[in-house]
Amino acid sequence: MRYETVIGLEVHVELATASKIFCGCSTKFGQEINTQCCPICLGMPGVLPKLNKKVVDYALKAALALNCKINQETKFDRKNYFYPDLPKAYQISQYDKPIGEHGYIDITVDGEVRRIGITRIHMEEDAGKLLHESDPTSSLIDLNRTGVPLIEIVSEPDLRSPEEAREYLMQLRNILKYIDVSDVKMEEGSLRCDANISLRPYGQETFGTKTELKNLNSFKWIAKGIEHEMARQKLLLDSGEKVTQETRRFDVNTQKTVLMRSKEEAHDYRYFPDPDLVTVEISDDWIKEAKASMPELPEKKKIRFMETYQLPEYDAGIITGEKELAQFFEDTAKEFRGEAKVISNWVMGDLMRLLNSENKEISDCAVTAKDMASMLNLIEDGTISGKIAKTVFEEMFLTGKEPKTIIAEKGLVQISDVSELEKIIDEVIGKDIKSVRDFQNGNKKALGFFMGQVMRQSGGKANPKVVNELLAKKLNAFEIKE
Amino acid sequence: MEFQKQTIRQLSEMLQKKELTAKELTAETLKNIKEKEKDIDAFLTICEEEALQEAKKVDQAFDTYASPLKGIPMALKDNMVTKDIRTTCASKILENFIPPYDGTMAARLKERGAVLTGKLNLDEFAMGSRTEYSAMKPTKNPYDLTRTPGGSSGGSAAAVASGEIPYALGSDTGGSIRQPASYCGVVGLKPTYVRVSRYGLVAFASSLDQIGPITRSVEDAALVLNEIAGYDPMDSTSVNCSVPDYTKALTGDIKGLKVALPKEYFGEELHPGVKEEILKAVGYLEKLGAKVEEVSLPHTKYGIAAYYIIAPAEASSNLARYDGVRYGVRAKEYKDLIDLYEASRSEGFGEEVKRRIMLGTFALSSGYYDAYYLKAQKVRTLIKEDFAKVFADYDVIVGPTAPATAGKLFQAAKDPMEDYLLDVYTVPANMAGVPGISVPIGFSENMPVGLQIFGRHFDEETVLKTAFAVEQEVCFDTTKGARR
Known part of the structure; x- marks a missing residue:
């Protein structure tokens, strides 16, 4: 039964x-x-x-x-x-x-x-x-x-x-x-x-x-x-x-x-x-008095986050699950120029992963909302790539340093300069004629392969958006000498 | 000089005039106690060393603080907690219990330079009216050593009446100050419920327990109340209202005082000899200009029944902590945890305590609560209303403290109910929470008789004023019990 x-x-x-x-x-x-x-x-x-x-x-x-x-x-x-x-x-x-x-x-x-x-x-x-x-x-x-x-x-x-x-x-x-x-x-x-x-x-x-x-x-x-x-x-x-x-x-x-x-x-x-x-x-x-001292409660906050920040219910639920986390999110959102969903991705992804692995609460996290926002802004304006940002963020989490300081110290600024990138691309393409042929024969996977090569050559600093454009142009124009 | 016949007022004056030192007084008192104890058996613990030390301290600092209790020897009923001094409640289960703290009474009296000479006998956990239910020993009535001093504060009343000490504190849950005071020919005052802090009073029935003085004069009762009454932050039920100087009420002038004489206090249970003395005292009141009228407290007859549900119910819970686990006496042999509880409590508690724990446990049990405990609480409300109605028109209510004078030792009734019924005149004041005093007014067949006076809540002044007027008129010699 x-x-x-x-x-x-x-x-x-x-x-x-x-x-x-x-x-x-x-x-x-x-x-x-x-x-x-x-x-x-x-x-x-x-x-x-x-x-x-x-x-x-x-x-x-x-x-x-x-x-x-x-x-x-x-x-x-x-x-x-x-x-x-x-x-x-x-x-x-x-x-x-x-x-x-x-x-x-x-x-x-x-x-x-x-x-x-x-x-x-x-x-x-x-x-x-x-x-x-x-x-x-x-x-x-x-x-x-x-x-x-x-x-x-x-x-x-x-x-x-x-x-x-x-x-x-x-x-x-x-x-x-x-x-x-x-x-x-x-x-x-x-x-x-x-x-x-x-x-x-x-x-x-x-x-x-x-x-x-x-x-x-x-x-x-x-x-x-x-x-x-x-x-x-x-x-x-x-x-x-x-x-x-x-x-x-x-x-x-x-x-x-x-x-x-x-x-x-x-x-x-x-x-x-x-x-x-x-x-x-x-x-x-x-x-x-007791009512007056009462903060906004999680369920109400969740609904507000869904409306104000256009967060999916799942994200809003997790972020408002903790008062301090919700506060962190809102403080970050105030300074961040991009879409709020980007913040929730970072909070629920890298931030929570690091907190869990270090067994820490958001309240004793070294990263301030202000620094979080400035790091996300640096991604947004192309100064660093999303990939580099992961490294930067980890460093922020461990040391509490500002993202700009870390980027300067480690030389992690993204390369967007066309001539500098072209030099790297030319070198990479020249080394693997077989893959160039594959690309020209319609195998799009080869583009990804070259992308990875350029990234590796640049130490991860190459601006993927610019590289993508340049790479496609270069590969199409490349003449294979038999 | 026979210190043993002096009042607090007299002794205090001698100390202040330096005719006497506290140490001399204490040493003499201790000597006297030792002598008298051979007959009386009022003390469970005598604190000789501590008392002499305290007296020495008082002498050294005599000019700094002038409480009339300073340097005066006294003793506490052994259900009041005293730091580092054994506190037994006259029970085997606490016979080795040395408290790590001072209750409010011990602390307040210490602060005022009072000299604690020892701890006084009582019925085990204050349950009884003959001091025979003490697990240690029975106390004797100083007027006739073959008779009971009453109880449960029998040790306190006997110690004061025999001249061992000028005053003692007792506790009153259903008459335990007033009845022994009446039996021993001394003054016993039960203040309004919560007038005196209960912190450090080992609980019997928390909603009824009240500490008060047993003294040789009404003035002394007022003096002691001045010092012990008042708000105590450690007792949430205590009331934050001011304490007057009670001695100011003792004018002797009771002209126009409205006195109520409840007819329920003059029923057939009242011994004719006692009745005669009471009516004589009522006559004095009239002579002094008081207006006396008969009234009715119609629910008096239900008082005992309700009391013997409420008090045991609270006691069953209050006494549950004596389980042999953390302090007190643990049975020597036990198989497991339940057995440890059962063996320790079976061995540790006396018959009367067990009876009341069982009564109370039953009254609170699921399925019986409404029929017993709740019903008893309703009766209690009716009794309160009885008093309120009379006090709307009268200043005091007077009557006998007990239906008879002190009976022979070890002649307790076979049926405990018969003895319970003897509390009929004292229990209602506890149920209603009003103050009551017993003041000695005469003798019936050579044993003292006490007149009981009730007042409105927190109106101890009128109670004391009336008692003082009667006392002046009857000229009862409270030191007669100290003749030996």
Whole structure:
């Protein structure tokens, strides 16, 4: 039977505040274990939580960016469960009055725009980390992460394929990065994703039994994990068995999803309002302020780039995927005299290739938008060839030097002088009479061959446009002496 | 000189006049404590060295700051966190717990030069009304060593009544300051909820817990409240409103004061001997020019039921952190993680604490939340409204603190419900968050009787003013318990 997949994602995002949600400890990642803690985040007897206002600020921005309705009276609740990484044995979270509800994100998959509902977004504190390395009979705890602020973003079960899930997560990540509320680095755990997955026969309205898939903590494994779980459920359904509601984990090593706990083992969290904290009132002014500080968001920017710069959707999507990249593009476009598509080709090609190979972000790239534009202008006015430009650009990327300096230092100015080029062409043609004959007999490939020879002879500096013209003329006029 | 019979005011004056040094006073106090402890058992920890050192420091800098608490010995109920000094909550699970920080009370009192002499006994985690549920030892009533001092701040009340220390801090979740104060013939004040910071008070039921003073006079209660009340940035629920000088309210003049007498506080559970004393005190109020009228607080009878859902529910969550993983006592033997939790908690908690954790866990469970916790919260709102209605027309509400005087030790009812019902007069003030005081007014069968006075939110001034007027009239000798 053919099934439709129904997916909802629960995403945890660490907010990039300097201090923790309920105490003054630093949130810095990768510090020596148990050095970023105090009696409050350690849950010592007698301590009380004290809300960091920045956390509400960031969560509010996120909720607005995700088109949520804001609960102007939002409160904190206790989620009770025992685990060694949770010092109070309850997590301060939000239950029935989360900061935001009823939002959405628009995603584009295969050229089709889909609106994915966001059920809720709420604030909570992170737990610590268990370290199971040293001894098989005991575990160690690092509580540096305890109390780091999180927002949890729960989507509606609106996603229908692993690709959509991945696209939703990408879009979500881009938005949160745009508004500067999180580093959203999956590898550091500042973005974590769980998926609720179920199958139903096409056309059926009611949802099938879902399983929750944990540990989808890299973009690489999101789609893979979901695919594996889909396959597992399909196999069960096809053989007449039932899917049981349970929590599973994707194991990257075995490429399988494994059972973590069944529904019977599920916790009863016994939520109740935290009496140690007061209701947070979010005023109209606060919302207004948050809205005013909001940058143009990726989806909107993408559409504007398509219109203003005539970029194809694919290009616009990639370039607006990162705020800094989009800024780089726009700054370059301001100074560049040619078509904007040329910029996007360079950005998506050489620039991103170099960034990836050096593992760098656009923000720590040595090439300024101004230099990028001046290099592209030098191609445009024929000072350097596109090929030379690649060399120049690499040098710019490594040294941060201006393109003109590099060209002067390395003598890379394009040769457009006719007499100089004619000298090279004559020499090249004179060496290979056979190819000249081929050309005159109608083999156009020979032109390319000579072009390559001229380029090599000139050290790549020959102006290909001029050479092309001269070469054709010369080859046609050449008289072969038998 | 018998320091043990002096009030804070008297001792402070002697220190200021240099008739006495803080060190002398502290040394004498410690000697006295050691002597009395043979009978009373109010202290769980005595900080002899620290106290003498602190007193020396105070003497050296006596002219720089003149808080009336400076140089005066005191002690804290052992559910208030003290840096480097064992804080046990009278529980086995915390018997080795030495906090790495000072709670706000310890810090504020230290700042004012108060001399901490030790930590006082209580019912384990403040759950109980006899101080018999202490995992360490029971405390005795200084008036009759075969009787309970009440609880849960039984150690605090007994230490003050026996003359061991001039004042102590207690905590009151359902009557735990006022009831032992009443049983031991001393003054016990539960301020308005959030008037005094809870930071560093080991939580029992966070929405009800409140710290307050236990003293030998109403004036001393006002003096201590002056120093401990006020906004604390470490407690998000604390309120940023100014603290008046409470001693200014102690004029003795209550002419025209409107006093409400709730009929629900004079039901058949009220012991006739106690009732007689209470009505006598009410008579004094009238004599002094107060206008006394009977009113109704109709939801009083539901108070206990709602309280014994809300308080255990919060406690079940607050006490979950004692799991033997990070601090406190861990069971010696366990098979795995779950077993570690179960064994440590089974061994570490006493019977009453376990009972309340189970009650509370049940009340919050999915499927029962609406029927119990939510319903109890609704009752709480009704009780608040009861008080608001009466306070629209009256300045204070008065009645007995407890239905009877202190009972015999180890005679707790077989059915815990019977003991819970004895909190009937004290619990409503916690539910409504209003201030309440117990002031000693007389004796019934040789045991002290306390009059309870409630006031409007943040109107401790009128409560203290009324208590002071009664105190002046009845001339109760609060040092009588120190006769030994």
